[in-house]
Amino acid sequence: MIFRRALLREFSQTAAAVFVALFAILVTIVLIRLLGQAAGGGVPSDAVLALIGFGALTEMPVVLTLTLFVAVLLTLSRSYRDSEMVVWFASGVPLTAWIGPVLRFALPVVAVIAGMTLFLSPWAHMKNAEYRERLESRDDTQRVAPGVFRESAGSRRVFFVEVGAGEDGRVRNVFVSDENGDRLSVIAAAEGYLKTDEEGNRFVVLEKGRRYDGKPGTPEYRVMSFERYSVQIEAKQAAAQPQRSRARPTEELLRSPDDRNLGELAGRVGTPLAALLLALLAIPLSFVNPRAGRTNNLLVAILTYLIYSNAITIGQAWVAQGRLRFELAVLLPHLVVLGLLALMFYKRLAVSPIWRVRA
Numbered sequence: 563m564i565f566r567r568a569l570l571r572e573f574s575q576t577a578a579a580v581f582v583a584l585f586a587i588l589v590t591i592v593l594i595r596l597l598g599q600a601a602g603g604g605v606p607s608d609a610v611l612a613l614i615g616f617g618a619l620t621e622m623p624v625v626l627t628l629t630l631f632v633a634v635l636l637t638l639s640r641s642y643r644d645s646e647m648v649v650w651f652a653s654g655v656p657l658t659a660w661i662g663p664v665l666r667f668a669l670p671v672v673a674v675i676a677g678m679t680l681f682l683s684p685w686a687h688m689k690n691a692e693y694r695e696r697l698e699s700r701d702d703t704q705r706v707a708p709g710v711f712r713e714s715a716g717s718r719r720v721f722f723v724e725v726g727a728g729e730d731g732r733v734r735n736v737f738v739s740d741e742n743g744d745r746l747s748v749i750a751a752a753e754g755y756l757k758t759d760e761e762g763n764r765f766v767v768l769e770k771g772r773r774y775d776g777k778p779g780t781p782e783y784r785v786m787s788f789e790r791y792s793v794q795i796e797a798k799q800a801a802a803q804p805q806r807s808r809a810r811p812t813e814e815l816l817r818s819p820d821d822r823n824l825g826e827l828a829g830r831v832g833t834p835l836a837a838l839l840l841a842l843l844a845i846p847l848s849f850v851n852p853r854a855g856r857t858n859n860l861l862v863a864i865l866t867y868l869i870y871s872n873a874i875t876i877g878q879a880w881v882a883q884g885r886l887r888f889e890l891a892v893l894l895p896h897l898v899v900l901g902l903l904a905l906m907f908y909k910r911l912a913v914s915p916i917w918r919v920r921a
Contacts, residue, residue, distance in 0.1 A: 566662070566663045566666070569637070569660070569663040569664075569667075570663055570666060570667055572637045573633055573634065573637055573663070573664075573667040574667070576632075576633040576636050576637050577629050577630065577633035577667075577671075580628075580629045580632045580633050580636070581625065581626070581629040584625045584628055584629060585618070585625055588618060588621055588625055589614060589618055592613075592614050592617040592618060592621075593610070593614055596610045596613050596614060596617075597610065605697070609693070609697055612693060613690065613693070613694075616686050616687075616689055616690035616693065617690070619678075619682060619683065619686035620683050620686045620687055620690070622678055622682075622683070623675045623678050623679045623683060623833050623834075623837075624833075626671060626674060626675050626678070626837070627675060627833065627836060627837040627840065628867070629671075630668055630671050630672070630675075630837055630840065630841050631837070631840040631841060631843075631844055631863070631867060632863075633667075634664055634667070634668070634841050634844035634845070634848070635844040635847060635848050635859070635860070635863050637848075638660065638844065638845060638848030639848045639850050639859060639860070641848075642848060642849060642850035643850050656911065657845065657846070657907065657910055657911055658907065658911070660845050661842065661845065664841055664842060664844075664845060665841075665842075667841075668837070668838060668841035668842075669838075671837070672834050672837050672838045672841075673834075675833060675834045675837050676833075676834035679830045679833045679834060680812045680830055681811075681812065683808075683830075684808065684809055684810060684811055684812065684830075685811075687806070687808050687809035688809040688810075688811075690809075691806070691809050718740060718741055718742065719738060719739065719740050719741075720737075720738070720739040721736075721737070721738055722736070722737040722738075723735070723736055723737075723754075724736075732753050732754065732755045733753065733754050733755070734752065734753055735751075735752065736749075736750070736751045736752075736753070736754040736768060736771070737749070737750055738750075738768075744777055744778075745775065745776070745777055746775075746776060746777070746778050747773060747774065747775050748773070748774040749768065749771060749772070749773045749774075749791070750771050750772055751768035751769060751770060751771025751772075751791065752769060752770040752771060753768070753769045753770060754766060754767060754768045754769065755767055757792070765792045765793060766792070766793045767790060767791070767792050768788075768790070768791040768792075768793075769789060769790050769791075770788075770789060771787075771788060771791065772785060772786065772787050772788070773785070773786045773788065773791070807822045807823055807825070807826040807882075808826055810823065810826070812827070812830065815827045815830075819888075821881060821882055821883065821884045822882045824881050824882070824888045825878045825879065825880075825881035825882030825883075825888075825891075826878070826882070827888070828874075828877060828878050828881050828888055828891040828892050829874060829875070829878040831892055832874040832877070832878070832891075832892060832895065832896070833874070835896050836870060836871065836874060836895075836896070836899075839870075839896060839899045839900060839903065840867065840870065840899075842903055843866065843899065843902070843903050843906070844863065845907075846903070846906035846907055846909075846910045847859055847862060847863045847866065847906070849910060870895065870899060873895040873898075874895050877890070877891035877892075877894065877895060878891060
């Protein structure tokens with residue numbers, strides 16, 4: 563009883579620390595990518611927070627799988643380094659006795675991973691795609707941000723507003739560049755605002771400015787001054803994009819079992835199975851030889867995880883391409899890891915007879 567409670571407590575503490583570190587890394591990576599897109603005008607700055615949330619939810623099963631694997635590995639490796647394992651083995655506790663506590667700790671986490679992989683992650687992918695479609699359907703006036711050059715949706719226009727809209731709804735120092743074939747139009751105005759007529763049509767009204775029309779590289783330019791210049795805004799309709807397999811609910815994948823859907827389903831089923839087998843595989847991988855390097859087992863564990871996860875991804879891709887049967891993609895990588903797990907337990911138990919249970 564003391565043995566199990568001590569292990570579960572240390573597993574939980576280590577997992578909490580590992581999860582915080584991995585989640586911080588995940589959010590930082592997603593944030594850097596989105597900030598780069600926002601700086602280039604691809605993503606509005608006010609949409610970054612929502613996209614970070616969707617991105618974090620889609621990658622959460624991977625974070626939890628790594629948390630489970632690393633937590634068990636680090637906890638048992640510390641026990642080897644501090645000679646606690648020697649005490650347990652000398653007391654007649656075999657290496658297989660760690661399977662029970664690891665399963666008690668891992669099964670609830672695996673259940674959460676399965677729920678997120680089968681239900682929450684597809685929902686997050688779907689909401690992420692819908693949110694991006696709404697962003698793409700916004701008209702050009704909603705893309706403008708003070709002090710930033712922004713391209714229109716069709717990359718034909720460039721907008722710049724020096725001062726954002728105040729209480730009167732007017733912006734100051736407006737610059738608009740419109741390229742149409744080999745012709746270029748540049749508009750500079752002191753003020754601007756939005757106007758909606760009685761029929762619901764929207765207009766951009768610019769005041770006190772100039773318009774330059776011409777062909778770059780030639781002296782053929784026309785300059786016009788205006789007191790008021792109105793341009794109608796055409797509402798942009800969002801283009802209906804085909805729903806990707808990873809954004810489809812699991813029930814829909816089961817109802818339409820084509821190659822792409824079966825490939826996605828193989829990946830979703832494989833993630834929680836991989837998490838469970840990796841937690842068990844961490845038991846023999848955690849062995850640390852005091853006379854050797856302390857990071858050797860960690861490097862082997864990282865390499866094992868990369869090979870395992872890539873094998874699942876390759877199997878998923880092959881099923882989607884029709885090159886591999888769904889049943890083989892679901893079972894083959896895990897059966898190989900299960901055989902490796904049995905082999906490693908056998909080798910570790912055969913190293914020293916003292917590790918076996920005393921009669």
